[in-house]
Amino acid sequence: xxxxxxxxxxxxxxxxxxxxxxxxxxxxxxxxxxxxxxxxxxxxxxxxxxxxxxxxxxxxxxxxxxxxxxxxxxxxxxxxxxxxxxxxxxxxxxxxxxxxxxxxxxxxxxxxxxxxxxxxxxxxxxxxxxxxxxxxxxxxxxxxxxxxxxxxxxxxxxxxxxxxxxxxxxxxxxxxxxxxxxxxxxxxxxxxxxxxxxxxxxxxxxxxxxxxxxxxxxxxxxxxxxxxxxxxxxxxxxxxxxxxxxxxxxxxxxxxxxxxxxxxxxxxxxxxxxxxxxxxxxxxxxxx
Ligand SMILES: O=C(O)CCC(=O)C(=O)O
Numbered sequence: 182x183x184x185x186x187x188x189x190x191x192x193x194x195x196x197x198x199x200x201x202x203x204x205x206x207x208x209x210x211x212x213x214x215x216x217x218x219x220x221x222x223x224x225x226x227x228x229x230x231x232x233x234x235x236x237x238x239x240x241x242x243x244x245x246x247x248x249x250x251x252x253x254x255x256x257x258x259x260x261x262x263x264x265x266x267x268x269x270x271x272x273x274x275x276x277x278x279x280x281x282x283x284x285x286x287x288x289x290x291x292x293x294x295x296x297x298x299x300x301x302x303x304x305x306x307x308x309x310x311x312x313x314x315x316x317x318x319x320x321x322x323x324x325x326x327x328x329x330x331x332x333x334x335x336x337x338x339x340x341x342x343x344x345x346x347x348x349x350x351x352x353x354x355x356x357x358x359x360x361x362x363x364x365x366x367x368x369x370x371x372x373x374x375x376x377x378x379x380x381x382x383x384x385x386x387x388x389x390x391x392x393x394x395x396x397x398x399x400x401x402x403x404x405x406x407x408x409x410x411x412x413x414x415x416x417x418x419x420x421x422x423x424x425x426x427x428x429x430x431x432x433x434x435x436x437x438x439x440x441x442x443x444x445x446x447x448x449x450x451x452x453x454x455x456x457x458x459x460x461x462x463x464x465x466x467x468x469x
Contacts, residue, residue, distance in 0.1 A: 184268045195273045199336030199383035206376045216319040218256035223247050223286050240347035242294045247286040252449040266315045267439035270403040274311050278406035280435045287398045289327040293390040298355040302381035303343040308411035312381030312404045319397040321373040327396040329387045330366030336380035
């Protein structure tokens, strides 16, 4: 598969704003063929959950979060390791290579609540801040169905604050605190095939889903190859393979995504028991 370099104006915009929408990065036909497999993975992970929506936790009402689908859904693997996504991530970060931190489906059900403002990086024990997420709406996102909003430039504010958005209490509000500097988030609609990238330190949130359909999104989180572990903070992306504090994060849990030969997909790690982030739900964690 051919990949092309990104338009430099997109790279500049990402550097300035901490987020950017890359238009038409993926083919709609490709997404249409991947989408049923992501749907199937999400359905399988949630099989047996017969609760009414109103009985779910505050966190579960934000979205169904299914981590590391690439490991147990081989049909999703080519999407997670799609060379156009990974190359774009490396170019936006300005690095030669990136590894997968983890992927995750974020399915916001009809009636799903807003995702509270947060930064991603404080959930990860990665010292360096060369981290980026690709947010891929399988059928597009709209202001009605749970569009994401980003506080422009917030990745450069010097803020790295843990916000527990997954508990039962209203979390600390990053937007009304001093951290966001009073700057309003910019909400973006992402058409099918386009991909929204945000930096790990960008303050972001999403709108509730007021539509009748689930907002179906797959995401892929990357970090620059060479990044190191910064703390004992437990995380399935490092602890499954015994990456020690200070060591470079490199193991079968976090394979190189770019550069990588087209069609060369990594094998899933062997330890299935911890593979899916079951112990890694963010609401189980202590505040750092
Ligand atoms: O999909 C959402 O509602 C929020 C997305 C998000 O927090 C993320 O991709 O880091």
